Amino acid sequence: xxxxxxxxxxxxxxxxxxxxxxxxxxxxxxxxxxxxxxxxxxxxxxxxxxxxxxxxxxxxxxxxxxxxxxxxxxxxxxxxxxxxxxxxxxxxxxxxxxxxxxxxxxxxxxxxx
Amino acid sequence: xxxxxxxxxxxxxxxxxxxxxxxxxxxxxxxxxxxxxxxxxxxxxxxxxxxxxxxxxxxxxxxxxxxxxxxxxxxxxxxxxxxxxxxxxxxxxxxxxxxxxxxxxxxxxxxxx
DNA sequence: GCTATACGCAACCTTTTAGTTGCCTTTAGA
DNA sequence: TCTAAAGGCAACTAAAAGGTTGCGTATAGC
Numbered sequence: 001x002x003x004x005x006x007x008x009x010x011x012x013x014x015x016x017x018x019x020x021x022x023x024x025x026x027x028x029x030x031x032x033x034x035x036x037x038x039x040x041x042x043x044x045x046x047x048x049x050x051x052x053x054x055x056x057x058x059x060x061x062x063x064x065x066x067x068x069x070x071x072x073x074x075x076x077x078x079x080x081x082x083x084x085x086x087x088x089x090x091x092x093x094x095x096x097x098x099x100x101x102x103x104x105x106x107x108x109x110x111x112x113x
Numbered sequence: 114x115x116x117x118x119x120x121x122x123x124x125x126x127x128x129x130x131x132x133x134x135x136x137x138x139x140x141x142x143x144x145x146x147x148x149x150x151x152x153x154x155x156x157x158x159x160x161x162x163x164x165x166x167x168x169x170x171x172x173x174x175x176x177x178x179x180x181x182x183x184x185x186x187x188x189x190x191x192x193x194x195x196x197x198x199x200x201x202x203x204x205x206x207x208x209x210x211x212x213x214x215x216x217x218x219x220x221x222x223x224x225x226x
Numbered sequence: 227g228c229t230a231t232a233c234g235c236a237a238c239c240t241t242t243t244a245g246t247t248g249c250c251t252t253t254a255g256a
Numbered sequence: 257t258c259t260a261a262a263g264g265c266a267a268c269t270a271a272a273a274g275g276t277t278g279c280g281t282a283t284a285g286c
Binding site: 011014015018020023024026027029030031032033077079082085086088089092093095096099101 | 212
Binding site for chain 3: 132134159160162166167171183184185212
């Protein structure tokens with residue numbers, strides 16, 4: 001029941017991780033169970049609303065999950081979708097490799113990088 | 114020596130792969146040895162100059178390499194920097210895991226996802 | 227009940243990004 | 257040599273992204 005590789009989701013993950021502030025958020029969340037929006041904003045040089053927007057992007061990519069607890073919503077890291085991105089890269093790399101291998105055979109010798 | 118994990122380069126890779134057209138280019142390049150700008154542009158719904166810009170982004174991220182051959186410049190895939198991105202994700206995931214593990218110990222039982 | 231905290235929503239501004247058109251240079255080939 | 261193909265460079269446009277301020281709503285706690 002592992003999350004199946006979803007090429008669509010991979011794109012969202014790449015996009016989400018393409019922003020340094022969002023990577024920063026991910027790193028913070030990887031070190032604690034859950035964090036509130038304000039808690040995260042307190043550690044960053046941008047406003048709470050700015051953080052909230054970034055969390056929205058991460059949530060749409062499936063990388064974080066929000067749970068409302070009283071008056072605050074706590075965010076938890078959800079690393080699973082990253083495997084879709086990793087799969088995409090592995091697949092591209094593999095195809096590249098096999099292409100290299102075929103080329104090597106054609107040339108009649110092992111081809112090194 | 115394998116390319117050492119470079120967190121800076123990881124950001125550039127995530128950014129570069131965050132665009133669907135650039136992923137398309139990467140996929141095309143993974144299937145052939147080298148391709149010219151015009152060759153790539155012929156397969157995509159955007160202009161040659163548009164493709165050239167994307168190739169510039171990919172090149173700055175280290176994901177492709179250009180070689181001028183006569184009047185055309187041929188681009189080759191260079192998948193190595195992707196490992197920086199993969200390393201970053203793996204590290205985040207590992208930290209998250211170990212945090213979970215420690216939490217599990219504190220609670221006196223194995224914690225499942 | 228009142229106040230301060232934590233959010234969500236919406237409008238707005240500024241910068242980047244994706245993509246275009248136009249023009250000029252270099253090279254392959256008939 | 258003259259032309260057509262391949263590219264680089266620069267200016268410009270439209271749209272998206274990152275970020276802000278302002279305001280309204282719900283909840284915790286005195």
